[in-house]
Amino acid sequence: MILSDHYIADEPYYRPVGDEITLFEAAYAMRLPVMLKGPTGCGKTRFIEHMAWKLNKPIVTVACHEDMTASDLVGRFLLDANGTIWHDGPLCLAVRHGAICYLDEIVEARQDTTVVIHPLTDERRILPLEKKGELVRAHAGFHLVISYNPGYQSILKDLKESTKQRFCAIEFGYPEAEVEAEIVAHEAGIGPDAAALLVTIGERSRNLRGHGLAEGASTRMLIHAGQLLKHGIQLEAACRIALILPITDDTDLRGALCAAVAACV
Amino acid sequence: MILSDHYIADEPYYRPVGDEITLFEAAYAMRLPVMLKGPTGCGKTRFIEHMAWKLNKPIVTVACHEDMTASDLVGRFLLDANGTIWHDGPLCLAVRHGAICYLDEIVEARQDTTVVIHPLTDERRILPLEKKGELVRAHAGFHLVISYNPGYQSILKDLKESTKQRFCAIEFGYPEAEVEAEIVAHEAGIGPDAAALLVTIGERSRNLRGHGLAEGASTRMLIHAGQLLKHGIQLEAACRIALILPITDDTDLRGALCAAVAACV
């Protein structure tokens, strides 16, 4: 079956933090396109994989980047023994076969990508394959979801108003301390105390945001540190390589972060 | 039949707001190229689909973007088992077979696109296929329509004077409150009171335009909120994900918009 390997077989662990599941289900029911907003490493990808599993739908994920062309999304002609034949791109596959199409960090893509999705996001729900001369009408099950990290946008690189207005937005942030500790403990396989300790360190690093640090330690990074702890690495070393060295080269910031770790031991 | 899937089968809902239908029909009768001007989500695409249905003509829609080349519009050679064969692009198909060609947001395209349409917009009504060495004379039924959002243009990206002067322009805006409520009620399938409430919220958001908000909530967004209402989502949540979160990340503006919603409940 086409897209059969795009189903999520096992329930991905997801700990809800608000009404995001209800809102997504409503938007999905009306097939309103959805934009997941939030910082890196806070669980947007996990959420959409969870929803795909919950709704029992195949999901086609595309990591967008500035060299991606509309053809990478839509499809292209390839040369065969008998001449050129058309190969559907990931967006086109999702449109034809009724999958969720998840365009990760769409703002990184060039404008042609964002414009290509316009006719899919209003009542027309069509994908014109201009190079092939075909007008693909979306399968009833097709649903479009994009992610968007508000911290990354600049004047030069942002979604156009005419694109933004086509989406409902669900917002994500780092969870409350208690919830985040629960997540870290589950994902890294460590005890609640160690997890709580890591969350405290993570929150201190997030307080340095705007004081020289572009972003604090994400939930993902706390899980990394937890995994190293579980493997037997000491807390200071685990935090150093998982939380501090990757995000800053500034001596003062490193000192402040190390002190934050030391204060927790 | 060629372009047979480009006819609009069912009458698209369109609520006229002025003399736009008469003016379009006059321009169409003389085959004067038409430019639809107006902000995003105010109904330009719906209007042209309605006119195509009303005139019983096939319509070829192209969403323009800055990576679209003249070949994407006009056509190109593709490799076949017996060598290269020519494939008409969407503009060329419309020219040969007498369709309406609707170039959406043409100002996003590169200059080669806009220059390609010049010989189609004066008395010559020809499309030179330079790569193929063919001079296509337009079918009597061919009509060219473009859309143009005045709020988007900059010095770097605008139509050339020599392009603008080739078009008659019909202008669109957000409809009067009463008319807009009628549209929202029809499209979202909600009652007149809920629709009127959403229109009031929409107008308040439009008043913030120029005070930090690039654009207010469009008619399209009000319909999204209405659809969520109909699905059982509460007004505040529906407005938050459909009207507020998609268009601004600014805390103050979000506060102002939430207050506007709260005042209407």
Next chain:
Amino acid sequence: MILSDHYIADEPYYRPVGDEITLFEAAYAMRLPVMLKGPTGCGKTRFIEHMAWKLNKPIVTVACHEDMTASDLVGRFLLDANGTIWHDGPLCLAVRHGAICYLDEIVEARQDTTVVIHPLTDERRILPLEKKGELVRAHAGFHLVISYNPGYQSILKDLKESTKQRFCAIEFGYPEAEVEAEIVAHEAGIGPDAAALLVTIGERSRNLRGHGLAEGASTRMLIHAGQLLKHGIQLEAACRIALILPITDDTDLRGALCAAVAACV
């Protein structure tokens, strides 16, 4: 016959405004390349089509743009069942078969286009096909004509001195009021009074040039308004969609132009 569909079958209407026909015929007789200078919509294209008809010569028109390559003009290899075969581009066709080649708005093209024509514009009259290794000597009937709108040039985009000096220049402007009314009446099929009225409105809009308006209404736009009048549209509406909305989004300028129309009713 090659280029047989590039003859102008019926005399294109052209109302001379000075000695331009005599000057063109002299330059043509000596095969001196000709540059037609003047603003958009003043009749340069009509003039050259008229001359092609008068001299009974095929005319190959190329609308230049910044993505046009020298290969688009000269020719390229295309893949056939037996390998690559050469296809002459429009310039090369005109050179081989003795047509007028009209390069419209050549200043829009990249430099490779303008340099490609150099050896055709002096006594050598050759077109080297470097990719094919062929040196095409121009047919005795070949004549090169370009158009150039002085209002568009900037430091970044202008013809090189070494290109300009290869051409004789014939200048065009908007005709005298009486002549222009005659043209508008003929082309739109309306009476002399209505045409005179439109010309008066056109002149007023041209007076606003430099006061916020990039260009005033061209003769072409007056004809558009006339055609709408003839179709039964009222003067104000016809002027609004044909003369005002296409060229400005500025509220004050629109007001001034509407007042100019109202004053004429």
Next chain:
Amino acid sequence: MILSDHYIADEPYYRPVGDEITLFEAAYAMRLPVMLKGPTGCGKTRFIEHMAWKLNKPIVTVACHEDMTASDLVGRFLLDANGTIWHDGPLCLAVRHGAICYLDEIVEARQDTTVVIHPLTDERRILPLEKKGELVRAHAGFHLVISYNPGYQSILKDLKESTKQRFCAIEFGYPEAEVEAEIVAHEAGIGPDAAALLVTIGERSRNLRGHGLAEGASTRMLIHAGQLLKHGIQLEAACRIALILPITDDTDLRGALCAAVAACV
């Protein structure tokens, strides 16, 4: 015979103005690469065609431009029925078969072009075809000549020192009045008085150089005016279209140039 159509059959008219023929012959005898320096339209191309005729050598002329690649000069693989086969570019043909290769306005080309000629301009006299894996040793008769207009260079676009130092330079300017009149009379087929008149006008226009005029009228333009005179066009009209309109759009400069013409009548 290869390059047989690159011989100059008939003696091109050339009126020497100094020792340029002796100097060129000496550089040619030692196969020292030669750079012809001088403004546009002063006879550099005619000189090199004359020398090719005098030395009875084939000449391969390439008009350089900024989109020309090294492959355009050197050669490339093209697809044949049996796969790709190599096609020599114009420079490679000249190198193999001992022609003069004349690279016109080489400074317009991209750096890859200018670097490609380096190994041909020192004692090695080789052309490495890197894409083909062949090292072509130059035929004994191969000679490299380039043209260079000092008025065009800018910081962004100039020959590299390491390129300049590989050439002997011969300089050209507009000839003395008497000589120039002789040339104009010969080339336009007009009498000495008319030619002298045109040369006087040309000199006056050159005096305006630096006062708003990029360059004055070249010898080539005076010949154009002479040809129009011969065809029966009046002096004022001939000068207007051949000398004034092509080079300036400035009203004051046009006035000054017209006055210069009127003063000569």
Next chain:
Amino acid sequence: MILSDHYIADEPYYRPVGDEITLFEAAYAMRLPVMLKGPTGCGKTRFIEHMAWKLNKPIVTVACHEDMTASDLVGRFLLDANGTIWHDGPLCLAVRHGAICYLDEIVEARQDTTVVIHPLTDERRILPLEKKGELVRAHAGFHLVISYNPGYQSILKDLKESTKQRFCAIEFGYPEAEVEAEIVAHEAGIGPDAAALLVTIGERSRNLRGHGLAEGASTRMLIHAGQLLKHGIQLEAACRIALILPITDDTDLRGALCAAVAACV
């Protein structure tokens, strides 16, 4: 066996300077992606080759650069006698067959490269081959390692936060004098005294860093000087060509460095 020539046959000499081997083994055990940070020539490449040997794993090394595309990493279609067939790129090979993939100086690559690795660096461990329509799930043995030189980054060219946060970081610097002398002696095959002398010179050059010198002499350069010594070149000459001339053209800095060498003789 696929990738059989990517095993490191002989133990590469590596002198540990801290707990880097333990940390790497922990990260490898959890398959956490690793970032090796440190200046040029300090042994990052040697370290990863040593670890590949120690873990008995094939290693696929890619030197990243700004013209490398995602296809260079992931794979592409190539033309065969029977049409196009897919060729896995180096990253894809490593993913399928469970090798270490070492992306050297990844920050030099374009964004599409860095985004391509995202789905490989979280729990999904997948590589979507969008052009082929295949979703490759990583072999259990696959491990991703990148290098990163903090001294090279600028605002224009740095890893995105969302990329950095996906890695654990291990930091490298120049070793302590005693250790470095041991390394130089071993690698160049010279005695401990000569090696100690070279290390002293190296440290002096590193003190000039920030006083006009971009970087001091790396361990690699000291080994070069040692190799020249071993071959019989005098100390001054060996230091001149291996340590001084390659890194600065400034007369004063050269003087200071020469004096530093002379002081050691």
Next chain:
Amino acid sequence: MILSDHYIADEPYYRPVGDEITLFEAAYAMRLPVMLKGPTGCGKTRFIEHMAWKLNKPIVTVACHEDMTASDLVGRFLLDANGTIWHDGPLCLAVRHGAICYLDEIVEARQDTTVVIHPLTDERRILPLEKKGELVRAHAGFHLVISYNPGYQSILKDLKESTKQRFCAIEFGYPEAEVEAEIVAHEAGIGPDAAALLVTIGERSRNLRGHGLAEGASTRMLIHAGQLLKHGIQLEAACRIALILPITDDTDLRGALCAAVAACV
């Protein structure tokens, strides 16, 4: 035999000016990559050709430029009757067959070229052919040499530190007067007095460096002047076309240089 036409058959004339031959032989013996530094026309290319002859090794020379891609160096797939087949580029040929690879003016190339050579310049001595999926281990005889003109570098275009540190550097300058006269006399075939005169003129032009002249006359240019002398051209004319006109268009500098020549007659 592969690369058989890349041996230097006859001893190229080279007059040593210091210990450069000894230093090069030592670096070659250890296979340390070598960077030849010095101004244009001072003999770097002649030196490396001499060394290739002396060591009886084939030499593959590549003139680098900013449009050269890594594929131009490494190799690419070309289409054959049976599909694509791989063609080694010049660097790959040298690596496989043990030649000297001389990358002339490598700093002109794009970064991908310089990064491609990294794994060849350390102990690994490998060339990964990523597009082909092959890891070429260098032949024992392979040696990498690059040239570098310190006067040309700018902030935008310089070798990266991580590249520079991989090379030993040998520096070249213009030789002492006596030695340079010996070279000029030998190469141009003129007597010692005439050669000494040219060298004096050359030194005077070099004194103008930094006073408006980018570089003075190189040894190469003095040889050009000598060759013209030998052919019978007078000293002033020979110096004018070989030494003065090619390097400056400034009237004052030309005057100063002419005076320097006149003073020597």
